[in-house]
Amino acid sequence: MKKLKVGVIFGGISSEHDVSIVSGTSVISNLDKEKYNITPIYISEDGKWYVCTKPVEQIKILNIGETIKEKRIIENIEETLKNLDVIFPVLHGIGGEDGSIQGILEMFNVPYVGCGILASCVGMDKVYTKIIFDKANIKQAKYEYIKKYNNKYIYIDKKMNQETQELKEICKKIDSNLKYPMFVKPSNSGSSVGITKVEKIEELEKAIEYASKYDKKILIEQELIGREVECAVLGNEEVISSCVGEIKPSEEFYSYDAKYNNSESKVIIPADLPKEMSNEIRNQAIKAFKAIDGKGLSRVDFFANEKTGEIWINEINTLPGFTQISMYPKLFENVGIPYKVLLNKLIELALEK
Numbered sequence: 001m002k003k004l005k006v007g008v009i010f011g012g013i014s015s016e017h018d019v020s021i022v023s024g025t026s027v028i029s030n031l032d033k034e035k036y037n038i039t040p041i042y043i044s045e046d047g048k049w050y051v052c053t054k055p056v057e058q059i060k061i062l063n064i065g066e067t068i069k070e071k072r073i074i075e076n077i078e079e080t081l082k083n084l085d086v087i088f089p090v091l092h093g094i095g096g097e098d099g100s101i102q103g104i105l106e107m108f109n110v111p112y113v114g115c116g117i118l119a120s121c122v123g124m125d126k127v128y129t130k131i132i133f134d135k136a137n138i139k140q141a142k143y144e145y146i147k148k149y150n151n152k153y154i155y156i157d158k159k160m161n162q163e164t165q166e167l168k169e170i171c172k173k174i175d176s177n178l179k180y181p182m183f184v185k186p187s188n189s190g191s192s193v194g195i196t197k198v199e200k201i202e203e204l205e206k207a208i209e210y211a212s213k214y215d216k217k218i219l220i221e222q223e224l225i226g227r228e229v230e231c232a233v234l235g236n237e238e239v240i241s242s243c244v245g246e247i248k249p250s251e252e253f254y255s256y257d258a259k260y261n262n263s264e265s266k267v268i269i270p271a272d273l274p275k276e277m278s279n280e281i282r283n284q285a286i287k288a289f290k291a292i293d294g295k296g297l298s299r300v301d302f303f304a305n306e307k308t309g310e311i312w313i314n315e316i317n318t319l320p321g322f323t324q325i326s327m328y329p330k331l332f333e334n335v336g337i338p339y340k341v342l343l344n345k346l347i348e349l350a351l352e353k
């Protein structure tokens with residue numbers, strides 16, 4: 001049988017470049033070499049596209065901070081992509097998870113793993129994710145939304161009316177509308193980059209200015225009290241969910257360091273939650289995925305409060321971490337779908353789409 005030509009794109013221009021290298025090399029080394037003819041495509045931090053020249057069988061799973069050395073620049077990206085049967089974009093964050101790469105692949109008419117343009121954009125943009133989840137009646141944290149433009153701040157109310165105001169005034173408004181602690185986040189970011197937990201009004205202004213370095217749109221959320229849990233979904237129209245997993249951050253919240261540099265952060269699979277709560281989380285995960293028009297895969301993150309029985313959605317990740325020890329593959333492994341089988345299923349779903 002002729003082997004399917006699979007392109008794996010990883011690296012990328014976002015702050016999650018390094019994480020993507022780990023995810024991408026994990027995917028490459030686990031894809032079935034009998035079944036697939038693999039082309040590893042690496043995008044550098046400055047946006048140059050390369051083909052890895054090391055034989056795929058020899059490509060090892062890299063660690064955070066390691067990079068691809070043996071590579072050749074791609075002269076004709078269009079030709080390279082069109083020559084492939086299916087592409088697995090293992091890119092996180094801006095330029096990969098936000099619909100950009102999906103747009104390129106749509107234009108070139110190459111099937112690809114995962115969400116399309118719309119779901120990718122919506123899932124990447126925390127403000128627009130919230131707008132869709134509000135519409136879908138999925139419970140989430142109370143929030144405020146502001147924008148930065150020409151060094152001025154614009155306050156956007158719940159009816160989308162926009163008004164330029166002094167940052168001090170905006171902070172007062174947020175202070176009276178939300179309770180502390182609050183989380184200030186760039187709308188488009190990931191891996192906790194640009195996020196600050198704020199305990200009082202004096203810290204709010206700085207946190208907003210800091211978040212605005214990463215994105216012009218800034219989200220301010222009231223803290224959710226509960227356990228941090230995640231659920232993986234898989235499918236196009238017929239979507240299945242995994243079991244629920246719990247994150248126990250080593251730090252005050254699940255920051256970049258707690259995620260990647262601190263071995264004390266723990267993952268518990270399956271999460272020790274009452275069955276009804278787990279089931280509700282699994283249902284809400286599928287609902288959220290469908291609400292953003294998801295395809296292929298996503299990891300949906302929640303907060304669950306066992307005492308009150310409440311669950312809130314935090315976010316949806318359309319291209320979650322994909323190393324062998326990442327939550328997404330681990331959750332499916334726990335329900336009987338090992339990493340290698342999961343990769344096959346994702347490729348089948350890409351071709352079905």
Ligand SMILES: Nc1ncnc2c1ncn2[C@@H]1O[C@H](COP(=O)(O)OP(=O)(O)O)[C@@H](O)[C@H]1O
Nearest residue numbers: 141183189190191192193221222223224253254
């Ligand atoms: N509203 C909230 N309440 C409590 N903790 C939060 C809240 N928002 C974010 N966090 C903490 O910050 C971390 C990163 O925020 P998140 O919205 O998931 O951004 P990212 O896309 O960077 O992962 C979360 O994993 C959680 O630990």
Ligand SMILES: [Mg+2]
Nearest residue numbers: 191192301315
């Ligand atoms: Mg998160």
